[in-house]
Amino acid sequence: MDGLWESFWAIATWLALILTATSLLAWAVTFGSTVATFYLVIKHWRLREKGLAAEQKALAQPLPPEEDLPHVVVQIPTYNEGAMVARALDAACALDWPREKLHIQILDDSTDGSTLFARQEVGVRQARGCNVELIHRTDRSDYKAGALANAMTMTPHGYFAILDVDYVPERDFLLKTMTCLLADPKLAFIQARFDYVNGEANELTRTQAVLLDAHLAIEQATRCWAGHPLPFNGTCGVWRREAIEAAGGWRGGTLAEDLDLSYRAWRIGRRGSFLMSVPVPGELPETMKAWMTQQQRWTKGFGEVMLRLLWPILGDASLPWADRWKAAMHLGVWWSGLAWGVALPTGLIAILLGSPLRWPLAALLLGQLLIGYVALFVFLRAGNLSLRPGRTSLRQFMRDFFFVSRDLFKIGAVIGPAQREVIFGKRSEFVRTPKSAVVKAG
Template identity: 30%
Template structure:
């Protein structure tokens, strides 16, 4: 067996191992969705807990008005929640827009914090810490500036949390508001439903594990106080605080009936910058928490650490290796005796990919269509391949930041 054969076998084994893990998560997630479809959300007994909703916003004038209006319309007792918008060093007319809304709803608990380049402009974690210092809620909810949650979204999250003392946080899901804006947003819509929410449901079903998605979630105030707030160095502050919650002995539950709609990137340039930030942020969290693999107190969190390690390192390297060897074999530069088998497994992987994703779409009304089946096929050869470039770029820029001791920058997603 040649060296190229050995490398190919290792790469194919790693790819298929991770593929089977994701297929397992999809099956488990589908079963969880089916069960919760007819399962009632717990009721909030007695007085509703006071909730602080925080919205970090930097140059979000295009979307912030609609977001605040939707938060003010939530089906939750108005006197039992406050909204804190952290207008973080914005250079657009966000401050004026927010002031007008605050004046319009003068009787409501709407707090606007305007930071400058000294106190703000340092990323989402810093903005959340500023807002938290002004907050009064026993529960803390977070929504991104481009979100329009459904009226029951917050109530569903709170109901789950107050009825289970083992939960440190409860997450809902987000849907793509501008799904039909472009081919890219259709890809993102399918990615969100399959790779994020179905995987979240599967991880909860199998391991009672979930990762906070950055928006549409509620957590206990005591947790934020215990961990000292959000890590300002973490670009993926949601993943980072998820790990902290588990280390404190709590669980994070997924409640799919709590839905918020958000705007996704409509151009490849904006999408690439956003996803690179996500990749860098998750790599930072992985590196920071690798020591947890060797601590008994980490418990089930080891699965998440290994999962992220596999996705951002093992899978990336394996995909690059297998694709490179197949191309070089076709060009005659290297010889591998298992190229035929690798090609067969590659085609089989595509079939599993398409079938698995299409099955997840059956859980959402209007998503199971012939056009989406075609989108999934196109997605594999385009969007998914771009993910490798994003992951590689995220790893490269993370290493550059570490090597040159540069402060990680939080790039704001451009709105449309």
């Protein structure tokens, strides 16, 4: 019996050591993500004044004479969203650009009868003199990437403004984005900033607005100003055809075709630029189910691109080490959520099994939980203060932060399975975020 107990404790000791090592490795990943968060916040405030000044200078550049302006194709992908096509067409037709040089494509992959409605709306705008065409596919191959790539083959023009059907640009959207794009021939694309037509609809939309404000201000703007890889957000931007083709075109091998193309363009020296002062209002999901659908696709798509591109980037000797590190800091953050799911259970089991490092391990895990929570608060508040200064008191923001924390906990229910599907290479359908066709305020 004594020998049996000795064997049991020997196995438990070895298991505790293995779990301790696993927990510490996962903890290091989460700690690295926290450090990266603080780094971006500090970098943002150091670069903000200069970055915004440079943006205003770029926007102040003169456009070429009207006769020398290029043709621009506005691409509006849609899938079973017929109720939103009319509003999207109204906004696109109202864009301030020479009529004979503005071309609008409705990229319709619908399967629910929305195509008939979209065709009617297109006909109405054609009768008004707008250059609009409906491009309907029946196979939906490669999803949104396939629709964009297919539509490119149907026009010879060199600039493509991409607007999801739920986004409503202001009249001067093309004037501002094309001013910056034409002023710098090295730019592959210009990304405008998301805004929200329903940001105050309920607690969930306020949660999303807080999260997206931080992403746009602290992540997107800072990466642009600091010369880091800038991912395209899939909508509210304008691409050069030449850059798309040089980077290998739109590809449907992942659920994040925008991130995939951005990095392929970046690897060949074609960067993007972000305009924080050019908002484009769009619709936020108003139900938890709709938001979960969106977050599952975003999480999985980001992970698929990370697995596809991170290791080749790290091994690309043609890229400076600094650039490889910047890409790793961005793409590698995908592992942080998964690492938490490993660090906590393995650490707790190791502690229960009597790990010789149980107290240091417990202190590290508890400390990282607290620091990570602080980092999230700092990140979100910095985005709020930078993008909407004076709009939200600290007391109100703390209330918003409570709901953000609660909703992020809920969203873990779909993020975890999506991450596991990425690791095991399970493909899934591109599921569009459900929309409600809210009307733009004002």
